[in-house]
Amino acid sequence: MTLLLILIAVVVSGCERLERVFVEEDLLERPPAKRCADCHADIFKEWEKSRHALAWKSEQFRRETENFRKLKCLSCHAPHQVDPEKKPALRVEFREDGVSCVACHFKEETKAMHGPLKVWSPPHPSKKDLSYIRSNFCAGCHQETYKEWKLTKVQKTCQACHMPSLGKKDLIQKFPFYLLHLAKPRHSHEFPALKAKPEDVEVRIEGNRLVLKNVGVPHNLPTADQGDPKLYLIAEVFYADGRRRTVRKVFSPQAKTALVYGRPKVVPLPKGEIREVRVKILRRLAWSDKRELIKEVTLRTPSP
Amino acid sequence: MGNVGLVLGLVVAGSVLFAADKIILKKPPESLKKYYPPQSQKFEFLSNMYSMSTSFYAVNLNINEGNWDKALEWAKKLKETYLKTSKMVPEWKDYFKPKLAEDFVKAVQSKNVDRVIEASKKLGQTCSRCHQDNQIAVKLVFHFPSFDEIKLEDPIEFMEVKTGDYMKKLSNSMKALRIYLEQGNTEMAQEAGTNFVERARGLRAMCSKCHTQKISEEAILGKAFEDALAKIEDLITAEKPNKDEIFKNLALIGNTCTKCHNVHLIPEMVQEAFAK
Numbered sequence: 264m265t266l267l268l269i270l271i272a273v274v275v276s277g278c279e280r281l282e283r284v285f286v287e288e289d290l291l292e293r294p295p296a297k298r299c300a301d302c303h304a305d306i307f308k309e310w311e312k313s314r315h316a317l318a319w320k321s322e323q324f325r326r327e328t329e330n331f332r333k334l335k336c337l338s339c340h341a342p343h344q345v346d347p348e349k350k351p352a353l354r355v356e357f358r359e360d361g362v363s364c365v366a367c368h369f370k371e372e373t374k375a376m377h378g379p380l381k382v383w384s385p386p387h388p389s390k391k392d393l394s395y396i397r398s399n400f401c402a403g404c405h406q407e408t409y410k411e412w413k414l415t416k417v418q419k420t421c422q423a424c425h426m427p428s429l430g431k432k433d434l435i436q437k438f439p440f441y442l443l444h445l446a447k448p449r450h451s452h453e454f455p456a457l458k459a460k461p462e463d464v465e466v467r468i469e470g471n472r473l474v475l476k477n478v479g480v481p482h483n484l485p486t487a488d489q490g491d492p493k494l495y496l497i498a499e500v501f502y503a504d505g506r507r508r509t510v511r512k513v514f515s516p517q518a519k520t521a522l523v524y525g526r527p528k529v530v531p532l533p534k535g536e537i538r539e540v541r542v543k544i545l546r547r548l549a550w551s552d553k554r555e556l557i558k559e560v561t562l563r564t565p566s567p
Numbered sequence: 568m569g570n571v572g573l574v575l576g577l578v579v580a581g582s583v584l585f586a587a588d589k590i591i592l593k594k595p596p597e598s599l600k601k602y603y604p605p606q607s608q609k610f611e612f613l614s615n616m617y618s619m620s621t622s623f624y625a626v627n628l629n630i631n632e633g634n635w636d637k638a639l640e641w642a643k644k645l646k647e648t649y650l651k652t653s654k655m656v657p658e659w660k661d662y663f664k665p666k667l668a669e670d671f672v673k674a675v676q677s678k679n680v681d682r683v684i685e686a687s688k689k690l691g692q693t694c695s696r697c698h699q700d701n702q703i704a705v706k707l708v709f710h711f712p713s714f715d716e717i718k719l720e721d722p723i724e725f726m727e728v729k730t731g732d733y734m735k736k737l738s739n740s741m742k743a744l745r746i747y748l749e750q751g752n753t754e755m756a757q758e759a760g761t762n763f764v765e766r767a768r769g770l771r772a773m774c775s776k777c778h779t780q781k782i783s784e785e786a787i788l789g790k791a792f793e794d795a796l797a798k799i800e801d802l803i804t805a806e807k808p809n810k811d812e813i814f815k816n817l818a819l820i821g822n823t824c825t826k827c828h829n830v831h832l833i834p835e836m837v838q839e840a841f842a843k
Contacts, residue, residue, distance in 0.1 A: 329712055330605035331605050333712055334608070488775075511725065512722075513725070513765070515772060517771050518722070518769050519768065
């Protein structure tokens with residue numbers, strides 16, 4: 264019935280005026296993310312699982328800011344408005360939403376939702392804005408990672424990896440309105456951290472040294488701005504004389520020891536005639552205390 | 568008139584600068600916490616301080632210019648803020664003498680310069696007394712974040728430890744490096760040296776827990792520090808490590824430790840003492 268009315272309305276009054284009829288004013292008054300879920304239910308469910316949604320609620324963030332006492336820490340974790348390459352200002356309302364829908368999509372200048380698509384969206388004005396598909400959209404907050412990425416000259420954007428394509432899907436789920444819209448290209452709002460594949464990290468023995476190279480992740484491995492993620496190397500070295508030594512190393516962006524894309528990292532091994540090295544590489548994400556295996560490999564020195 | 572300016576000026580300045588042969592730090596009272604983050608972002612107590620100090624100076628300024636009416640307005644404002652502030656921290660009630668604030672207003676009303684000087688001196692002394700007892704401690708407790716909450720992962724043992732414990736491990740591996748070198752135990756010196764270098768590099772992870780600008784980090788852990796660590800890493804792997812060169816670079820690193828301690832250690836020590 265409603266659908267019929269809308270269809271009639273479209274025919275009778277044309278889109279222009281209809282847009283004003285169906286505008287839901289509160290959407291332009293910076294509502295909480297939950298409000299967007301009334302229509303964008305699927306996107307909301309993805310975002311809810313993302314670290315962006317937890318940027319304020321994160322227990323570790325609360326602890327490290329001493330209960331939000333360190334004021335200069337707050338703006339990226341509860342931004343007001345995201346603009347390319349600009350460090351955001353701190354939001355006043357709904358800080359518990361962290362990096363929220365409104366912060367990333369609503370612009371004060373146009374009072375519209377900006378996004379990558381050209382859409383007809385009666386409940387709120389929308390504006391196609393190509394900055395959403397470029398890496399520098401993320402750069403105001405991921406400042407260090409963005410700088411690293413730029414130096415690699417890799418064309419693939421942050422979004423291409425961390426907002427992977429979900430194919431064509433409906434942007435909204437609300438009945439009956441979704442019937443009026445065609446499926447469109449969708450991108451995961453879970454913002455997955457991903458995990459380096461074994462082949463992303465090369466490991467070789469060169470004499471008495473182990474050489475590691477990040478050849479697959481186009482920023483430092485690991486990368487960080489304010490977080491403190493880690494990469495662990497555990498190398499068991501077996502010598503011709505039967506000795507065994509274990510070498511343990513941590514690579515961390517904060518200590519400036521992360522694996523730079525394409526640049527070999529040399530780890531000296533204790534002296535002796537090496538027969539075999541069993542290498543394990545693990546990682547720990549900034550927000551997690553779990554160590555996850557990235558690569559396990561046994562290297563043998565060629566017998567003379 | 569110049570006289571008034573001088574005397575009043577001294578009284579107001581006296582509220583911040585004071586001479587003593589002994590400084591006692593008292594733990595700030597519980598109820599003061601209400602006026603500082605995280606409970607409040609508005610620094611209400613401190614802003615009343617600035618307001619009173621401005622009012623004091625405004626009275627001074629206006630009397631010097633012969634503008635007694637304006638001076639009286641500011642004196643009344645001072646009294647009002649003084650009374651309001653006296654109710655903010657119950658534990659500190661006795662530092663305030665409301666009658667002296669009232670006397671100050673009356674003195675300005677009388678347009679008698681000598682009376683104003685006398686009254687402002689007396690009122691100013693109530694400011695100084697509290698400042699002597701409390702200001703340093705409050706600055707150190709409420710304007711510096713705590714190192715005690717910070718955990719760092721030790722890059723050798725892969726374990727999270729508190730700042731203090733990290734420092735102990737760091738300085739112990741530095742000492743061990745020295746000792747083994749002195750004793751000529753090359754292999755042990757190598758291990759201690761590698762541990763020290765890794766731990767010293769790991770120090771950086773601490774900075775981003777409070778600082779959001781890399782320049783703060785670079786100001787202390789700059790290129791000189793980086794280079795000295797790389798040199799040590801290189802020197803200790805030699806067949807016969809060059810002791811003197813290693814000690815020279817350790818001294819350079821020692822300077823950076825001291826720099827960082829100079830900036831951060833005093834507030835940390837006071838906070839720690841109060842926490843006990």
